Amino acid sequence: MGKKILALFMCILLSVFICGCEADAPIEPVDFSLMPESAMSVHYIDVMQGDSILLESEEHYVLIDAGEKEYGQTVCNYLDDIGVETLDFVIATHPHSDHCGGLKKVIDTFECNSFITVETDQSTKTWIDVLLSVDENEVNYIDATVGETYSFGQASFEIMGPYSKSYDNYNDYSVVVKAVCGDTSFLFTGDAEKNAEKEMLENGADLKADALKVGHHGSSTSSCDEFLDAVMPSYAVISCGIDNDYGHPHTEVLNALAFRGITTYRTDELSTIVAFSDKKDITFSYVNTEMVVEKTQAQEKEDSKSQTEKPTQKENTTTYASYVGNKNSKKLHLSTCQSVTDMNEKNKVFFDSKKEALDLGYTPCKNCNP
Numbered sequence: 001m002g003k004k005i006l007a008l009f010m011c012i013l014l015s016v017f018i019c020g021c022e023a024d025a026p027i028e029p030v031d032f033s034l035m036p037e038s039a040m041s042v043h044y045i046d047v048m049q050g051d052s053i054l055l056e057s058e059e060h061y062v063l064i065d066a067g068e069k070e071y072g073q074t075v076c077n078y079l080d081d082i083g084v085e086t087l088d089f090v091i092a093t094h095p096h097s098d099h100c101g102g103l104k105k106v107i108d109t110f111e112c113n114s115f116i117t118v119e120t121d122q123s124t125k126t127w128i129d130v131l132l133s134v135d136e137n138e139v140n141y142i143d144a145t146v147g148e149t150y151s152f153g154q155a156s157f158e159i160m161g162p163y164s165k166s167y168d169n170y171n172d173y174s175v176v177v178k179a180v181c182g183d184t185s186f187l188f189t190g191d192a193e194k195n196a197e198k199e200m201l202e203n204g205a206d207l208k209a210d211a212l213k214v215g216h217h218g219s220s221t222s223s224c225d226e227f228l229d230a231v232m233p234s235y236a237v238i239s240c241g242i243d244n245d246y247g248h249p250h251t252e253v254l255n256a257l258a259f260r261g262i263t264t265y266r267t268d269e270l271s272t273i274v275a276f277s278d279k280k281d282i283t284f285s286y287v288n289t290e291m292v293v294e295k296t297q298a299q300e301k302e303d304s305k306s307q308t309e310k311p312t313q314k315e316n317t318t319t320y321a322s323y324v325g326n327k328n329s330k331k332l333h334l335s336t337c338q339s340v341t342d343m344n345e346k347n348k349v350f351f352d353s354k355k356e357a358l359d360l361g362y363t364p365c366k367n368c369n370p
Contacts, residue, residue, distance in 0.1 A: 030285035038276035040181035047071040049241030050098035057153025072105025093190030095122035155181040172196040182279025197227040218249020337368035
């Protein structure tokens, strides 16, 4: 009888934790066009069943993943509305399409200084297309190495994993990143599963963080008890799609977070979530991204229209100046270059001379050699 009473007590206690966690969860929306000032902001962009996270500090930007290919334009529109012109770092956590699919669109659209990932034997078209974009846009390629630290604005991030170069599961290749701004810290684990989590623990990684991006969209394959106890976050964010086919987030993970009193926010419930750090404290808000989706749909229609109404290259030579630059990639083209024909109109900058463009920092296209 005593054991039954104890079991009943534990069930009641667990339900109190769960209810308590949900009671803390409501947060206020933030005006999309008027983001508050902060030392660092973290944007958990809603790409449905996938990951995409933007870190910002003093107009320096780090993008971690970009969801499926179909959400590449959504991510680009979000970055554009935030005011991003150059991405200091683009991190591909691992070569699964729900993380890397949209990166090609991002890399082709924005100037990107460095690309960080871990080499694998993955050879899907989606992943190869991303790597080709990195090469074609002359982005600096960095092989993720544990312990390496990079700065952006008032913040920095350190590579915490993976420790091995060979896994049976691509999820365990995930580049794990810990971002720090003052006394606040954020941990991003991609889809790293329990094997990779325990590997980090065994190697003495300092995983303690105030906010955790829950691994693998809240799957029970990640977030083992030892890992959660080592991170000891006050907040957790789960990126997953509404009514997704995988049942993410799994009940076991939600219970584990609630049992530890971790306030949890979910993109399937709030859409895009934004955290603001003032170097001492973290506050959370959410963004209604319906306007981003509407803009994406409008952009896709415009792109489709421009494809059907493309002028011939001969027409281009009489319509445009001799030299056309892409203000995002800072590449200079001849007006007859196919890249100009494919370029979004808003990215075009026209020059009367090559010297004028070079003086402004544009570099010649290798295909048309202006």
